[in-house]
Amino acid sequence: MFPPRNSSCDREDIIAPKFKNEAALKLQLVLSLALGFSALIIFCILRPRWPSLYAAHKRRLNSKINLPALTNSFLGWIPQLYNVSETQILAAAGLDAFVFLAFFKMAIRLFCIMAFFAIVVLEPINLKFRNSPKREDDDVDPELFGSPRISYGGGFGAFKGGKDDDQSRERPYMWAYVIFTYFFAALTLYSINWETFRIIDLRQKYLGSQSTVTDRTFRLTGVPIKHRSEERIKELIEKLEIGLVDSVTLCRDWKYLDELIKRRDLLLRKLEASWAKCLKMQESSTKQHSDATQTQDADEDANGHGVNGDEEAAENARLLSSEQGRPHIFEGDRPQVTIRYGPLLLRSRKVDAIDYYEEKLRRMDEEILEARKKEYQATDTALVTMDSVASCQMVIQARIDPRPGRFLTKPTPSPSDLVWKNTYALRGIRRLKAWAITLFIVVLTILWIFPTAFLASWLSICMIDSFLPKFASWLKEHPLIRSFFQNTAPTLIVSLLNVSVPYVYDWLSNHQGMVSQGDVELSVISKNFFFTFFNTFFVFAVSRTGVDFFNVLRRFIKDTSLIPTIIARDVEDLSSFYTSFIMLQGIGLMPFRILEVGSVVLYPIYRWLSTTPRDFSELQQPPKFQYGFYLPTALLVFNLCIIYSVLLExxxxxxxxxxxxxxxxxxxxxxxxxxxxxPQHATGGAWRIICYRIVIGLLVFETVMVGQIASSRAFIQSVAVLPLLPFTIWYSYYFSRRFEPLTRVIALRAIRNGGDQSEEREEEAVEEEISDDDVPHFQRQILRRGSTLDEFKERGLTFVNPSLVLPLQLPWIYRDPPPFPDDDATTEGGRSSQGHPTLILPNADSSLGIGEDNVWIDSTQRR
Structure with a gap:
């Protein structure tokens, strides 16, 4: 895979990303600008033409939410988007979106201050004292990554009795690095603290002012067998005299019923596909018959047939022909399916697919109706809905049983966010799956080093010269293209891997046994950050090559004092690479995110694969925003900026x-x-992950600075930075004790009773602190209402397994969706009271595309 050590190619020249001159960064900037501006121009052109894609969320919002509509002008939407207030963000997108965007605003403020001091103070110091052709840390183990000839007289030689002399007095400018290391670390922690206070204050007011079923319900786990009934659980909770219980949903082993519903959905789709194929055959046959009839009429007119007996014969012929145009009359014209039967399923025959699937669907419906009447075994989990939010929060924040593992209370996700199949799974099985998948992800992340190094190696000039010498000679004559292969291509590889791998981790997280999609989303954020930080930064920072990572790791285990010095040396070598990486991620690829290039490219493919009305309906659904796909890269960039803030360049x-x-x-x-x-809602829980990952970046930053200063033999200054490490670790503990509980629960004093007029006046006074003066009063009411979901979306939801009450949908064959088969969902006229949308299918108008206003006709039903 890689050349041997005695090869003419140095292993670091093969794999390690290098930027040896300013021309490489200029080329990267030009390419990033070309990519970014092209994507932005395309987006500005397509945005007014495809509103069902680029304004899908806005069109489905409740009309009472006053989110301003953006102009259709080319660039006029940008200032209008900027003017959307935080209150409007809360009302339209919820708390998770507010936290996500608050992180970006905090980063902009923080890095503007850091950049000012880095340019005004640190850059002149670097230019005067450190801008020399030969680096002062060249004597720090140059053979660490190759030959075993190692003399570990690294940066800490003065403390180990080595030959290195302490030059702290000769290099007083190093105190500037110490001062700004403390200053930037303190500034970062202050920003975290300030933003955390603001987010917690707003979160408590946002969640404490509403009373949805989610906020009044808690999850009770560890229920003993003798208490596994709704009546006993209700009696137990009410004996605590905390409040009254509205309802209890005891989770039972509904696996059999859930499997039936899942199989029915697959069967329903097969039936709809058969009907779609049949109607397509009928349409084709009718068209052929129409053409043949017109030809026959023309021949009869030309031959001058009579108007009596001959005309009657022609009419009979046309009737017979029209009967032939009805495919359902003749066997073989309808779609067929092969069924196998007999011993070992060796015999088979073809039957009518529609009749076959309709009969199977009828029997499946009967089986489901019988299964819904059965009594299933109770599990140790229950969902208890209290009469008030305060009662629920008191139960959640208390321990109601003295025995370990019994009657544990936890917050409950929204009914639409709950993963019901995991509510009745055994805790031991779920815990085993969680640990197994976590271990697998760790191994997968480590193994991913090798394909990254392999792809990067094939784009190196040395490897190209070994296998394609003529092409390598041509590259030497074209420095711009050579710079692209040597400098730009590695950043593209890393960026593409950071885009593709999260889908794998998302699939694994969904099989980890978590009870809510919000927890899955937070897990995806953590896993993807681990991957991006480990493979994009840590591996290169330790070894500069993926292949030598494990050899270097073994040497670190033998001598841990090498860690700061070696990491500091390699981190500074990679500064241009990460500058190019961030440049490509921001300027080059960020406009492609707003363009939703994935949806645009895949839409024609999905449209071509869609055959049934249900497929076309699902095709029109807006794409889902998953924080686990976007936040980890932003956290990586944030940490890279902190790590390099004091270093050269x-x-x-x-x-x-x-x-x-x-x-x-x-x-x-x-x-x-x-x-x-x-679709996922975590009530701002991503802020915990953001803060802890920033603390990790601070620890790396401080470690790098210790090694960087020590490699210049300024050991006194290096030791002066060391107290920051335990202080940062203490801050993470401080954050977990002081702030984290308030990011999980609602404080009792934050819960307000909307019926109390005095409290209402107090709420309005408090809201003035977090609301803009020009925001309408109704939006301030929205701020005090919604929870994880908008209150409008949570209205009418209950904690009941959908498999128990979900209407058994009829096949969707024609243009309009079928009505629900139950009486409760229909009106006296027989039409659905839900106001189902009318889907316009492709055969209705071939000019319809992504952007036509063709999805939900009834705007009052947009959600």
Whole structure:
């Protein structure tokens, strides 16, 4: 896979990303600008033409939510988007979107301050004292990554009795790095603290002012066998004298019923596909018959047939021909399916597919109706709905049983967010699956080093010269193209891997046994950050090559004092690579996110694969915004900016980081407010992950600075940075004790009774602190209402397994969707009271595309 050590190619030249001159960064900037501007121009052209894609979320919002409509002008929508207030973000997109965008705003403010000091103070120091052709840390183990000839007289030699002399007095400018390491770390922690106070304050007011079924329900686990009944659980909770119980849903082993519903859905889709094929055959046959009839009439007119007996014979012939145009009359014209039967399923025959699937669907419906009447075994989990939010929160924040593992209370996700199949799964099985998948992800992340290194190696000039010498000679004559292969291509590879891998981790997280989609989303964020930070930064920072990572890791285990010095040396070598990486992610690829290039490219494919009305209906659904796909990369960029803020050329990374977060703020603000739906809801829980990952970045930053200063033999200054490490670790503990509980629950004092007039006046006074003066009063009411979901979406939801009450849908064959078969969902006229949307199918108008206003005709039913 890689050349041997005695090869003419150095292993680091093969794999390690290098930017040896300013021309490489200029080329990267030109390519990023070309990509970014082309995507932005295409988006500005398509946005007014495809509103069902680029304004899908806005069109489905309740009309009472006053989210301003954006102009259709080419660039006029940008200032209008900027003017959308935080209150409007809360009302239209919810708390998760608010937290996500608040992180971007915090990053912009923080890095603007850092960049100012990096340019005004640190850059002159670097130019005067450190801008020399020969680096001062060249004597720090140059053979660490290859030959075993190692003399570990690294940066800490003065403390180990080595030959290195302490030059702390000769290099007083190193105190500037110490001061700004403390200053930037303190500034980052202050920003986290300030933003956390603001988010918690708003979260408590946002969640404490509403009373949806989600906020009045808690999840009770560890229920003993003798208490596994709704009556006993209700009696137990009410004996605590905390409040009254409205309802209890005891989770039972509904696996058999859920499997029946799942099989019925597959069967229903097969039946609809058979009907679609049949109607297509009928349409084709009718068209052929119409053409043949017109030809026959023309021949009869030409031959001058009579108007009596001959005309009657022609009419009979046309009737017979029209009967032939009805495919359902003759066997073989309808779609067929092969069924196998007999011993070992060796015998087979073809039957009518529609009749076969209709009969199977009828029997399946009977089986489901019988299954719904059965009594299933109770599990140790129950969902208890209290009469008030305060009662529910008191139960959640208390321990109601002295025995370990018994009657544990936890918050409950929204009914639409609940994963019912995991509510009745055994806790031991779910825990085993969680640990197994976590271990698998760790192994997969480590193994991913090799394909990254392999792809990067094939784009290196040395490898090209070994296998394609003529092409390598041609590259030497064209420096721009050579720079692309040597410098730009590695960043493209890393960026593409960061886009593709999250889909794998998302699939694994959904099979980990979590009870809510919000928990799955937070898990995806954590897993993808681990992957991006490990493979994009840590591996290169430790070894500069993926292949040598494990050898270097073994040497670190033998001598841990090498860690700061070696990491500091390699981190500074990779500064231009990460500058190019952030530049590509922000300027080059961020506009492609708002363009939703994946949806645009895949739409024709999905449209071609769609055959049934249900397929076309699902095709028109807006894409889903998943924070686990976007937040990890933003966290990586944030940490890279902090790590490089004090180093050589750190101001460049800070500047491109500001551009990244500025473009990202506009991009994701548009996607969250206007374009995409958010099916998962974690009530702002992503802020915990953001803060803890920033703390990890701070620890790496401080470790790098210890090694960087020590590699310059300024050991006193290096030791002066060391206290920051335990202080940062203490802050993470402080954050977990002081702030984290308030990001999970609602404080009792934050819960307000809307019926109390005095409290209402107090609420209005408090809201003035977080609301804009020009925001309408109704939007301030919206701020005090909704929870994880908009209150409008949660209205009427209950904690009942959908398999028990879900109407058994009829086949969707024609243009209009079928009515629900139950009496409760229909009116006296027989039409659905739900106001089902009318879907316009492709055969109705061939000019319809992504952007036509053809999805939901009844605007009052947009959700």
């Amino acid at each position: 750190g101001w460049k990374i800070l500047m491109v980081g500001i551009i990244y977060f500025a473009l990202g703020y506009f991009t994701f603000k548009y996607m969250l407010l206007y374009a995409m739906d958010q």
